[in-house]
Amino acid sequence: MSMVWTVYLSGEIHSDWRERIETGVKALDLPVELVAPITVHEDSDDCGVAIFGPEDNKFWHDRKGAQLNAMRTKSLLAGADIAIIRFGEKYKQWNAAFDAGQAAALGIPYITLHPTEHDHALKEVDAAANGVAREPGQVVDALAYIIRGDMPKS
Numbered sequence: 001m002s003m004v005w006t007v008y009l010s011g012e013i014h015s016d017w018r019e020r021i022e023t024g025v026k027a028l029d030l031p032v033e034l035v036a037p038i039t040v041h042e043d044s045d046d047c048g049v050a051i052f053g054p055e056d057n058k059f060w061h062d063r064k065g066a067q068l069n070a071m072r073t074k075s076l077l078a079g080a081d082i083a084i085i086r087f088g089e090k091y092k093q094w095n096a097a098f099d100a101g102q103a104a105a106l107g108i109p110y111i112t113l114h115p116t117e118h119d120h121a122l123k124e125v126d127a128a129a130n131g132v133a134r135e136p137g138q139v140v141d142a143l144a145y146i147i148r149g150d151m152p153k154s
Contacts, residue, residue, distance in 0.1 A: 004032070005143070020136035021140055025140060028144050035080065045062070073099065077106070078108075080103075084112075086114065087122060113132075113136065
């Protein structure tokens with residue numbers, strides 16, 4: 001199969017989960033292009049005022065950045081074959097929950113990635129997901145199975 005799968009990596013930006021998935025995808029030589037939102041927090045927050053000019057009111061400062069980020073997210077997510085939605089341990093990722101809802105509405109299959117302590121809070125998000133992973137390695141194994149039918153090597 002010559003298809004290159006586009007996988008959108010949404011959510012938490014404070015750990016190395018994206019890099020771990022990228023390393024696993026490369027190690028298995030999977031035909032995958034990984035795409036993601038801007039993961040430099042300051043850039044994501046300040047892009048609007050850096051491009052369109054400063055704002056005295058923090059609401060409008062945030063709004064300008066959010067609108068630019070939304071264009072990126074909407075475009076990349078709409079073009080994805082699969083989305084991985086990561087909910088980390090420390091912060092509430094409302095944007096990740098929003099991305100999961102958008103993926104569901106667009107009919108884009110997604111896998112959530114989060115620790116067990118979030119199971120109750122994410123029960124509806126997980127119920128709409130096509131899989132729930134606990135570790136990035138499980139995501140890589142799922143991609144290998146989806147793309148090539150490869151079972152994990154134990």
